[in-house]
Amino acid sequence: MILSVLxxxxxxxxxxxxxxxxxSQQTVLLSRPDGRxxxxxxxLGVAATLLIIVTTLVFFGRSIALPAEPRLSAGLDVxxxxxxxxxxxxxxxxxxSHRSRPxxxxxxxxxxxxxxxxxxxxxxxxxxxxxxxxxxxxEIAASGLGVIAQISVAxxxxxxxxxxxxxxxxxxxxxxGPADRGLRxxxxxxxxxxxxxxxxxxxxxxxFLVGRGVVHLLxx
Numbered sequence: 579m580i581l582s583v584l585x586x587x588x589x590x591x592x593x594x595x596x597x598x599x600x601x602s603q604q605t606v607l608l609s610r611p612d613g614r615x616x617x618x619x620x621x622l623g624v625a626a627t628l629l630i631i632v633t634t635l636v637f638f639g640r641s642i643a644l645p646a647e648p649r650l651s652a653g654l655d656v657x658x659x660x661x662x663x664x665x666x667x668x669x670x671x672x673x674x675s676h677r678s679r680p681x682x683x684x685x686x687x688x689x690x691x692x693x694x695x696x697x698x699x700x701x702x703x704x705x706x707x708x709x710x711x712x713x714x715x716x717e718i719a720a721s722g723l724g725v726i727a728q729i730s731v732a733x734x735x736x737x738x739x740x741x742x743x744x745x746x747x748x749x750x751x752x753x754x755g756p757a758d759r760g761l762r763x764x765x766x767x768x769x770x771x772x773x774x775x776x777x778x779x780x781x782x783x784x785x786f787l788v789g790r791g792v793v794h795l796l797x798x
Contacts, residue, residue, distance in 0.1 A: 623697020639719025659787030666780035
């Protein structure tokens with residue numbers, strides 16, 4: 579049962595993990611003196627914020643006892659899908675108006691606490707990831723799993739969605755030279771094409787949810 583839930587929510591979490599700005603911020607932090615410590619604090623801020631958001635959404639869903647009536651669940655799918663399509667439109671419009679850039683000061687000193695706060699702020703303002711987490715939490719809350727199993731799934735979702743925050747640190751520890759060069763190249767690629775990728779993934783996910791909801795509504 580838990581594997582089937584993971585198979586459904588992990589692709590959604592991967593969509594939420596596409597964050598060009600977050601990856602760029604970590605690349606800039608790692609390039610600083612004492613950058614690894616700053617990057618670890620940043621990753622902790624991102625992961626802690628993600629964990630709070632996911633667990634709050636999941637247990638809010640449990641507390642309101644998501645209805646078993648198929649039409650109500652299908653209507654929620656349609657609403658969530660439409661919201662994702664709207665966010666895709668907003669991301670596209672923002673990309674056309676200005677390109678996303680790392681929001682890390684390159685000259686001013688940055689302490690560990692400031693890096694932690696930057697991670698929290700970056701996650702709280704990451705509209706794409708937060709929007710994707712809503713249908714993820716809905717699927718977890720409606721899965722019928724026990725509390726411990728739902729917490730386990732939520733932790734896996736957090737780890738996947740926080741990939742742009744912790745993976746650069748892990749790579750810099752495992753292979754400092756090649757990892758730094760690879761991260762800079764990836765950050766540049768995502769800065770140029772990340773918005774298009776996010777729009778495509780959100781559109782596909784939103785269309786899937788809308789289609790699934792419509793099929794259930796018509797079939798019910």
